[in-house]
Amino acid sequence: MKNYLLLTILFLSVSTYAQKTEDIKSIKAMCGCYEIKFKFAETFNYPKDSANYKASKVKHETALEWAQLIEDESNKISIQHLLIVGKGHIVKHWRQDWLFENTKLYDYNGFEDWKFKSLPKDKVIGQWTQKVYEVDDKPRYEGSASWIHADGRHYWENTTNAPLPRREYTQRSDYNITKRTNVHEIIKNGWIHDQDNDKIIRDEKGNDYVLAQEKGHNTYTKVDDSKCEAAQKWWVENQEFWKKVRTKWNAEFAKNKDIKLKSDIDGKPLYMHLSKLKRDASQEEINTVIDSFIVSK
Template sequence: MKKIVPLIILITGFTFYSASAQKSKTQDQNAIKNMCGCFEVTFNFAETFNYVNDSTYVPSEVKHDKGLEWVQLVEDSDKKIVLQHLLIVGNPSSPHIVKHWRQDWEYENTDLYVYNGDNNWIYKSLPKSDVKGQWSQKVFQVDDSPRYEGSSSWVHVDGKSYWENTTTAPLPRREYTKRSDYNITLRRNRQEITNTGWIHDQDNDKLLRVAGKEDVVIAQEKGFNTYTKVDDSKCAAAQDYWKKTSAKWALVRTKWDEVFSRNKDLNLEEKVDNKQLYKYLFSDTEYQNKADIDTVIESFVKQ
């Protein structure tokens, strides 16, 4: 009997761990999917500190904006959840839909692309032990090209559910046409589920990265975006848009997945024939089939 007891304890302990891990994973999945639906969104950004010894330095303007956004559940499997954001703008009686950012959540994912500045992403393969129980968040641009990625654990404690991560990213759209004194945003992201929706809380560094030198922090900023749940009917126009265009964007995602699966550093062109990728893909008449979509995306991938 003495030899059996440790085995029973081991089995019991493993069973308890497996049940606990599955419960946590289910909580994670529910938290992620709670970011779906129709939301009134506020976007708030302010430059908090700057470290440039230059009296002519001009900080970024404080930004306050708001909008209506539909977050569509595109994929829901055991280890991957895909959410597509669709921004609703213009006259409510005849709104315009902007395909906004996308976030993919992958469980215990080991493959990441880390932004290194100048439209370059470094492929990084993580040890399985480093991502055990974690979810990676992969954020994509409006044309489904990469933006930033990171892996962390969802935390469920004291009635709160949140995910925090620090990673590098390109300049946000509100900055990249106005600022040339930095080339990387070091993002400290926190996404927290609330009783009324969710919050995207950010504390970011504006970095200047030069090969062979240490990164220089030019300034820091605070971002605080709130997503307040409203009735889904308010986002009917975005839901209709997605029904009409989802097949096309599935082809776009499939092509990008093929590019990412090469598992090597990725360098992208800013423009091809003086035109950005999203301007090709946002056409309502062109780039509607696999061949054309594959060709135009590949033309932006530097060999």
């Protein structure tokens, strides 16, 4: 009986190690240079005033993007995405952090605020939290789930609340939460980001109404890293500045408290205020700008 228990423990340990190794391989597979096709279409809508409702147009876009590995630890992997626009102009895009068996998350509440929540340890065993950040590294959305490796597929799926994406908030303001079902699937020549989204109206009492639904299908096709050389160079020149920005945000997240932000100051969002700073700005200068957007409670 004792030998059986030891063998069982050994088997589980080996199995867990193999699973985590495969998870890490899949996450890191999202790094590199990619040609991207973005596709979004509003599939169904349920407006109370259907006569005046305007659905979002079908959207097709293409892009070239570099995904830079910036942190590589046993329980944390961080990937910074950089868009390459026109003849080598670089736009700092979104960032995704992956944390193993993480219990601390921020849930978007719909009013430029995120509610801190703590998950029981036994509910996140073997899971990875994907934390997605805006271009200025402020929070966007987070969710925890297990990577699945079965039948020749490698994917991660989670449903969570998020702010409106840029393609929506620049066009409409009739809802305030995008409830996203995200699927990240690694394929032979890259990866797919598949989305099934609910466009939700949430009131101050926390009542939700689904205004519409949307399908998103983004394909990332891997190309030679040399095509993204401009982004690689840009990151070398700017990484210390953004490391300081992350340091400030990490200090805020570590407080384990709800976060509420101003959408703009003097008509300009946070990323525009940060862009005015010199690349060798001090930690204190960066902290001051970010602090000005944090609403005290």
